[in-house]
Amino acid sequence: MLRLHAIVHLLLVIVILAGCSQSEPAAKSAATAGEKPKSDAPAASKTFTIGMSQCNLGEPWRVQMNADIKAAAAQHPNLEVIFKDAQNDTLRQRSHIEEFVSAGVNLIIVSPKEAEPLTEPIANAFRGGIPVIVLDRAVRGDAFTCFIGANNVQIGRAAGKWIAEHIGNDAKIVELKGLMTSIPGQDRHNGFVEGLGGKGKVVFEADMKWLEPEARKEMDSALARFDDIDVVYAHNDPGAHGAYLAVQAAGREKKPLFVGIDALPQEGVAYVSQGILNATFQYPTGGQEAIDTALKILAGEKVPKTITLKSRIFTKENVAAGGAVIEN
Amino acid sequence: MTASNDLQRNTKKHFRLSPAARAFLALALVLLLGFVFNAHGAFFKLGTHRDALRQSSVYGILACGMTLVIISGGIDLAVGSVVALVAVCSALMAIHWNWSPWIVVPLSLLIGATCGAVSGGITALLRVQPFIATLAMMVFARGLAKHVSGGTKISTAIEQADKTYRYAELPKWFRAIDSRVLWGQVSVVTVVCAACLLVAFIALARHVWGRQLYAIGANEEAARLSGVPVIPAKIAAYVASGVFAAIAGICQAAQETQGDPEAGAGYELVAIAMVVIGGTSLMGGRGGVCLTLLGVLIIGYLEKILSINAVPEATRLMLTGIIIVVAVVAQRQRSS
Numbered sequence: 001m002l003r004l005h006a007i008v009h010l011l012l013v014i015v016i017l018a019g020c021s022q023s024e025p026a027a028k029s030a031a032t033a034g035e036k037p038k039s040d041a042p043a044a045s046k047t048f049t050i051g052m053s054q055c056n057l058g059e060p061w062r063v064q065m066n067a068d069i070k071a072a073a074a075q076h077p078n079l080e081v082i083f084k085d086a087q088n089d090t091l092r093q094r095s096h097i098e099e100f101v102s103a104g105v106n107l108i109i110v111s112p113k114e115a116e117p118l119t120e121p122i123a124n125a126f127r128g129g130i131p132v133i134v135l136d137r138a139v140r141g142d143a144f145t146c147f148i149g150a151n152n153v154q155i156g157r158a159a160g161k162w163i164a165e166h167i168g169n170d171a172k173i174v175e176l177k178g179l180m181t182s183i184p185g186q187d188r189h190n191g192f193v194e195g196l197g198g199k200g201k202v203v204f205e206a207d208m209k210w211l212e213p214e215a216r217k218e219m220d221s222a223l224a225r226f227d228d229i230d231v232v233y234a235h236n237d238p239g240a241h242g243a244y245l246a247v248q249a250a251g252r253e254k255k256p257l258f259v260g261i262d263a264l265p266q267e268g269v270a271y272v273s274q275g276i277l278n279a280t281f282q283y284p285t286g287g288q289e290a291i292d293t294a295l296k297i298l299a300g301e302k303v304p305k306t307i308t309l310k311s312r313i314f315t316k317e318n319v320a321a322g323g324a325v326i327e328n
Numbered sequence: 329m330t331a332s333n334d335l336q337r338n339t340k341k342h343f344r345l346s347p348a349a350r351a352f353l354a355l356a357l358v359l360l361l362g363f364v365f366n367a368h369g370a371f372f373k374l375g376t377h378r379d380a381l382r383q384s385s386v387y388g389i390l391a392c393g394m395t396l397v398i399i400s401g402g403i404d405l406a407v408g409s410v411v412a413l414v415a416v417c418s419a420l421m422a423i424h425w426n427w428s429p430w431i432v433v434p435l436s437l438l439i440g441a442t443c444g445a446v447s448g449g450i451t452a453l454l455r456v457q458p459f460i461a462t463l464a465m466m467v468f469a470r471g472l473a474k475h476v477s478g479g480t481k482i483s484t485a486i487e488q489a490d491k492t493y494r495y496a497e498l499p500k501w502f503r504a505i506d507s508r509v510l511w512g513q514v515s516v517v518t519v520v521c522a523a524c525l526l527v528a529f530i531a532l533a534r535h536v537w538g539r540q541l542y543a544i545g546a547n548e549e550a551a552r553l554s555g556v557p558v559i560p561a562k563i564a565a566y567v568a569s570g571v572f573a574a575i576a577g578i579c580q581a582a583q584e585t586q587g588d589p590e591a592g593a594g595y596e597l598v599a600i601a602m603v604v605i606g607g608t609s610l611m612g613g614r615g616g617v618c619l620t621l622l623g624v625l626i627i628g629y630l631e632k633i634l635s636i637n638a639v640p641e642a643t644r645l646m647l648t649g650i651i652i653v654v655a656v657v658a659q660r661q662r663s664s
């Protein structure tokens with residue numbers, strides 16, 4: 001029994017060690033000698049270290065956010081970004097912030113997992129004189145420098161409006177929802193209903209938990225019940241892609257419109273280019289904006305407290321040109 | 329033992345249903361549920377049943393290997409992660425590198441077998457609890473899947489050095505796995521699952537290795553003393569589980585048209601539930617592949633019926649929980 005205990009403990013230690021975030025100095029290596037720093041880059045001679053804490057790299061969208069930050073920072077040889085991955089663990093993310101403070105970074109970018117438990121550590125760093133940019137999910141209060149995020153209600157509304165323009169009054173709609181217990185799921189649903197403005201009828205709705213295989217299963221069920229479906233609105237692009245695969249496998253003559261959200265380059269945008277989705281609405285990562293804002297803060301400029309990112313729509317017509325900005 | 333006691337026992341035995349009969353009863357109840365809540369006739373369409381079987385197939389393939397391991401008195405928590413690892417590797421080889429299936433499939437099975445051999449070896453040779461050894465492999469294989477794929481899905485959109493995308497053709501054999509045969513009424517993955525069940529059935533019921541697994545699961549020490557090669561037989565069970573997981577991984581990648589490093593999360597639990605609901609004992613030594621088939625159908629149809637009725641997520645989870653408890657309590661009667 002003692003031996004089993006020893007093994008369990010050893011294993012736990014290994015798991016914890018393996019799980020500990022790997023720090024990765026990224027942008028520094030891109031100190032491309034030949035490339036000139038942008039003329040507007042502040043104090044180009046001085047080097048800044050930015051700590052970036054990502055709540056979970058298990059989602060492609062968050063992988064993309066890190067990639068965007070990396071790419072944006074690579075344009076500025078005087079920036080060094082240290083990436084940490086909290087692996088969906090709030091306490092681990094909390095220690096990231098504390099580690100960044102003790103390491104004396106010049107600025108912290110954090111995409112928090114949860115608001116409540118991270119408000120205090122972020123406030124402590126901010127009050128200690130380190131500027132903090134909060135990305136995507138907000139924290140409580142105002143003890144941070146700048147919040148950058150997109151608005152899911154707006155994006156859902158834009159999707160609803162686009163669909164309303166492309167369907168008849170009695171069109172049959174299937175809505176494949178992310179998770180209705182999550183805020184993004186609720187927002188993308190509420191915005192959609194608002195955007196539709198009463199046009200069409202949602203005949204089948206189900207939670208596909210943001211997962212493509214689940215979306216395909218639910219779409220199979222929708223196809224079993226309804227002979228003609230005019231539109232599939234999925235709360236993310238993998239969901240819409242799963243629905244497409246279901247319709248293709250069912251061999252239906254008439255293909256419904258497929259509309260998704262997120263528009264990651266290798267997912268939604270690629271699906272639109274391949275003619276799989278009819279439209280996708282970008283949920284911007286804000287990676288580029290975070291680095292732009294960081295540079296302003298480090299140069300001593302004033303930045304707005306909240307920056308709301310604009311979404312883009314990608315359709316067959318505009319995908320080659322990089323989509324179109326959605327106003328409002 | 330008194331005569332009356334003996335008599336009582338005999339009568340009780342007489343009225344007690346066999347595990348297979350009980351599982352049949354459970355399946356009949358689930359199907360009855362489908363007849364009653366038929367979602368405006370959707371349950372009576374052939375396509376619904378075809379899809380229900382297709383959707384259960386990946387789980388069913390995993391359950392084949394899981395049955396072998398559970399009968400030997402072990403458990404394999406790593407299968408979900410091996411599905412992801414093989415899905416990523418096979419998508420990489422087949423879609424990105426355009427390798428022939430004659431190379432991709434054997435290599436993929438080899439990856440699965442290696443994972444199984446490692447967790448089996450740790451269990452049998454180092455005498456680490458199967459729960460712990462396969463938990464370690466579950467974490468490791470998931471990490472490896474993420475490492476190989478770089479954290480993103482391996483799809484037909486391939487990023488090039490200049491950040492633009494080129495679009496690869498989906499390999500023909502991937503399409504073939506996700507197509508249908510027999511006048512379009514049976515999905516190929518269902519045929520694959522049936523073949524896996526048949527192989528597992530023959531191995532367990534008709535081969536000496538299967539007898540050895542039952543003996544090890546019932547009493548490992550007694551098996552060892554009666555000359556059963558315990559260590560190789562146990563390792564072989566985990567290797568088989570890894571190979572079945574690899575087959576499931578290829579089917580998963582073909583159906584998703586991509587290799588997702590997050591695929592298969594939680595599948596090991598569904599596979600274990602299917603094996604146990606069928607009536608195979610988690611303590612080892614009792615059960616069989618036919619029971620697993622019933623377990624696969626019970627859970628597969630339950631999911632499908634809840635889905636065609638568009639039952640809200642909260643209700644689905646509660647109902648699934650209740651069904652699992654009922655099935656497990658029914659199984660416990662046997663040992664009382």
